[in-house]
Each structure stands twice: as C-alpha cells, then as structure tokens.
Amino acid sequence: MKKGQAEAQFNWIFALVAGALILSLIVGFMFRQQQISQDKANEDNLREFQGVLSALKLTEERVETIKLDPGVSFGVDYKSNVLIMGKAQAEITTDVVASPRSLTGRELDAWTKPVMMPAHITNVVFLSPSYRHYVFVANNVNDPDVKEFYGLFPDSINKMLATAFGTDATVQNILQQPDAKIRIVYINMPVQNKAALAPKRISEISLNLSSGTVTFGTKRYPLYYNSDMKSIMPQIAVLVDNGDDYNVTVTRIFDRGEEVYKILRLRAAQLSNIYQWDCRDIFSQAISPFTELENSRNVAGNYITLKSYYDEAESAGCANLY
Amino acid sequence: MFESILVVFVVTIFIVIGIVIYASLQGNSSQRDAITELRASRVQHSALTMPEFTCEACGGSLRDNCFDTAKLDAFISLPSATKDKYYSYFGKSKLAVEQKYPQEMRWNLYDKSGEGRIRAYMPILLCNATQNTYNFGVLIIDVSPQ
Numbered sequence: 001m002k003k004g005q006a007e008a009q010f011n012w013i014f015a016l017v018a019g020a021l022i023l024s025l026i027v028g029f030m031f032r033q034q035q036i037s038q039d040k041a042n043e044d045n046l047r048e049f050q051g052v053l054s055a056l057k058l059t060e061e062r063v064e065t066i067k068l069d070p071g072v073s074f075g076v077d078y079k080s081n082v083l084i085m086g087k088a089q090a091e092i093t094t095d096v097v098a099s100p101r102s103l104t105g106r107e108l109d110a111w112t113k114p115v116m117m118p119a120h121i122t123n124v125v126f127l128s129p130s131y132r133h134y135v136f137v138a139n140n141v142n143d144p145d146v147k148e149f150y151g152l153f154p155d156s157i158n159k160m161l162a163t164a165f166g167t168d169a170t171v172q173n174i175l176q177q178p179d180a181k182i183r184i185v186y187i188n189m190p191v192q193n194k195a196a197l198a199p200k201r202i203s204e205i206s207l208n209l210s211s212g213t214v215t216f217g218t219k220r221y222p223l224y225y226n227s228d229m230k231s232i233m234p235q236i237a238v239l240v241d242n243g244d245d246y247n248v249t250v251t252r253i254f255d256r257g258e259e260v261y262k263i264l265r266l267r268a269a270q271l272s273n274i275y276q277w278d279c280r281d282i283f284s285q286a287i288s289p290f291t292e293l294e295n296s297r298n299v300a301g302n303y304i305t306l307k308s309y310y311d312e313a314e315s316a317g318c319a320n321l322y
Numbered sequence: 323m324f325e326s327i328l329v330v331f332v333v334t335i336f337i338v339i340g341i342v343i344y345a346s347l348q349g350n351s352s353q354r355d356a357i358t359e360l361r362a363s364r365v366q367h368s369a370l371t372m373p374e375f376t377c378e379a380c381g382g383s384l385r386d387n388c389f390d391t392a393k394l395d396a397f398i399s400l401p402s403a404t405k406d407k408y409y410s411y412f413g414k415s416k417l418a419v420e421q422k423y424p425q426e427m428r429w430n431l432y433d434k435s436g437e438g439r440i441r442a443y444m445p446i447l448l449c450n451a452t453q454n455t456y457n458f459g460v461l462i463i464d465v466s467p468q
Contacts, residue, residue, distance in 0.1 A: 319392075
C-alpha cells in the first residue's frame with residue numbers, strides 16, 4: 001500500500017470516528033434536554049398541585065373536584081410527607097392529607113374536615129381518585145350509627161351501602177368497569193376476604209365502631225372514636241392504603257395537637273395572671289388538661305373536661321378558652 | 323481567506339453560546355423569584371390559618387386575618403428547639419407582627435431567613451382577649467429562596 005492511500009483511509013476512519021462522536025454527543029444532549037424539560041414539567045405540576053392543596057386547606061367542610069391533565073399522576077409518600085411525580089418531590093405544605101398512595105386518573109374528589117379536639121387543630125384534606133369505589137358493608141344497613149358514618153362521606157364520591165348478603169353482587173357489578181378499584185369497608189363485622197375475586201383491584205378494612213378499632217390485614221389500630229371526633233380518624237382509615245399510612249397520618253394530627261395545646265396552655269397561664277376572680281380560677285384550672293393533651297393521646301377524657309371549662313368561661317363572661 | 327471565514331464562524335458560535343447561557347441564567351433567576359413569591363404567599367396563608375395564632379378564642383365574629391395577641395405572646399416564649407418544628411410550614415423565612423394602632427408593638431415570631439429575601443405585608447387585626455378589643459397591625463413575611 002502506498003503512503004497516499006494509507007493516509008486517505010486513515011482520514012476516512014478519523015472522519016467516521018469524529019462523526020460518530022459528534023452524533024452521540026448531539027443525541028445525548030437531546031435526551032438530556034428532554035429529561036430536563038420533563039423534570040421541569042413535573043416540578044411545575046407538583047407546585048400547582050401543592051397550591052391547590054394549600055388553598056383547599058383554608059376551607060372547612062368543602063367538596064371539590066380536581067381535574068388532572070392526561071398523563072399527570074402524583075404519588076404520596078406518607079413517611080416523608082412529600083408528593084412525588086417522576087423524580088420531582090414537593091413537601092405537603094398543608095398539615096394533613098389523607099388519600100391512597102397513588103393519585104391518578106382524570107379527576108380527584110377532594111374534601112376537607114376540621115379536626116376539633118375540642119380546639120381547632122387543623123383541617124384534613126381528603127383526596128380520592130374518581131375510579132375508586134367505596135362499598136360500606138354492614139349486617140344492618142338501617143342502624144343509625146352505620147347510616148351516620150356512611151353520611152360522613154360526600155355524595156360526590158362513588159359510595160354505596162350493602163348488606164353482607166348483597167356484597168358479592170355489588171362488587172361484581174363494579175368490577176365490570178375496567179379501571180374501577182374498590183375499597184370494601186366492613187362496619188362492626190370482620191373482613192370477608194372478597195379481595196380474592198380481584199386481588200389488585202379490591203382492598204378491605206374492618207371498622208369496629210363500638211370497640212374503636214380499625215383492622216388492616218392482620219394489624220389493628222385505635223380509631224380514637226368518640227362522639228365528638230368520630231368524623232376524622234375513621235375517614236382517614238377508609239381513604240389510606242394501609243395501616244402504616246394510617247398510623248403516620250394519625251400521629252401527624254396528634255403532633256399538631258401537641259403544638260397547638262402548648263400555645264393554648266401558655267395562653268391560659270398568661271390570662272390567669274391577668275384575670276381576677278372566676279376567670280382566673282377557670283383559666284388556671286384549664287392548664288392541667290391542656291398539659292395532659294400535650295403529652296398524651298387521652299383525648300376523650302380531657303375533651304369533656306376542657307369543654308366544661310369552656311362553657312364555664314363563656315357563662316362567666318371571660319375570653320374563650322380555645 | 324479560508325482562515326478568516328473560519329475565525330468569523332468560530333467567533334459567531336461563541337457569541338451564540340454566550341447568548342444562550344445568559345438567557346438561560348436570566349430565565350432561571352426570574353423563575354426562582356416567581357417560586358419564592360409563590361412560597362411567600364403560601365407562608366402567609368399558613369400563618370393566617372394556624373390555630374397557634376388565629377382569633378378563634380377571642381369569641382368575636384371577626385376571625386379572618388386576625389391574630390390573638392395572647393397567643394403571640396405565648397408563641398414568642400417558646401424555646402427555639404420547639405420553634406424549629408415550624409420549619410416544615412415556614413421554611414427559610416422570617417415572620418413578625420407589628421401592631422400599628424393604638425400603640426406600636428412588635429412580635430418576632432420566627433426567624434430562619436437566609437439571603438436575598440422577598441418581603442410581603444398583610445394588614446391584620448390583633449385581638450386582645452381579656453379586653454375584647456381589636457387593634458390594627460401588619461404581618462411581615464420575609465422569604466428567602468430555598
């Protein structure tokens with residue numbers, strides 16, 4: 001081979017290698033840009049959703065429908081209290097959200113409830129994808145407690161009340177809808193294992209309103225169910241996927257309570273120093289139940305005590321206790 | 323001749339790259355400002371609805387944009403370790419309440435601010451629970467980029 005021929009061949013090889021390198025750089029750059037713009041879109045969507053949740057939290061007893069763009073879906077990580085979309089994460093700035101871990105579909109039903117223990121602690125934002133159905137099962141659907149509990153959930157969600165006898169037909173009927181998922185809630189009766197019909201589409205829990213417990217699988221958790229607080233914890237249990245998420249959410253509410261009661265206790269102490277006579281006595285007596293609520297979950301007992309002090313303060317013409 | 327064209331070509335490419343980098347940095351900076359403003363508004367909403375500050379216990383009908391001064395006194399007396407718990411609500415920001423009328427007073431509620439703040443003001447009512455009176459004040463929020 002002559003020298004000129006070898007040089008020409010080498011030039012070709014060099015041009016090919018350089019061309020491939022430049023092409024791979026351009027393609028890599030394009031993929032990277034695509035990933036960056038996707039991450040940015042995810043972050044924007046999360047921020048927008050975060051804003052919607054913050055706005056919802058300002059309201060009480062409000063029912064809304066949130067429309068989601070196609071392809072937009074959020075995940076909820078209860079342990080870290082963050083919303084997730086792709087690689088993007090955003091803190092849940094509203095105090096407490098109760099929902100399944102995956103928020104997908106075209107619409108989300110959202111409603112809020114205030115937590116009164118007995119002072120206003122926070123508002124819980126409940127979120128449920130519109131493909132999710134709730135079947136409440138009880139032996140006696142005319143029982144006033146069952147009816148009252150069923151009535152706590154807004155009419156806009158897919159909910160129905162069934163007897164134990166009629167559960168199969170109800171569930172089969174819903175399963176005919178291709179994307180439907182079902183949460184079966186057994187009230188005052190054990191789980192009947194209907195999830196075997198469609199394991200990925202049916203989940204079951206059992207609420208015992210009389211003993212105040214909720215059962216997820218084999219694990220049992222307290223419901224903190226009493227006549228004044230009944231609307232919150234059981235609703236959280238119905239919405240979340242599992243016992244761990246329920247426990248984290250309930251703990252977050254009690255942590256908020258601890259923070260609020262700390263302030264109310266200090267306020268009561270301060271006002272008892274300013275007031276004279278009856279008001280001073282009432283406010284100084286209220287310090288003890290506030291302190292107990294800061295340090296324990298004994299809501300029921302202190303609830304009644306604080307309510308009685310609240311009434312006394314009101315009739316004596318003092319400032320409100322909480 | 324060929325060298326001159328090459329030099330012009332390379333210089334043009336450098337200028338274009340420079341413009342693209344400058345534009346993207348400018349874009350990032352204005353987006354960061356927009357995000358910080360959004361956060362300032364969220365912090366404001368959080369503060370205005372927190373039971374730790376609000377006027378529910380004052381008993382009057384005025385509850386919106388209203389803080390209970392006894393609760394503010396209680397809040398500022400909290401140890402700083404307890405106030406750290408509020409980082410998840412307020413993040414890198416500074417919160418203060420100033421009473422403007424009848425007499426001037428100030429409560430520095432929370433301070434975890436950094437550099438480059440955006441300031442937001444919100445007129446509020448300040449309730450005195452024992453006298454059942456309402457004074458005028460302003461909620462001042464300084465938010466730093468996260």
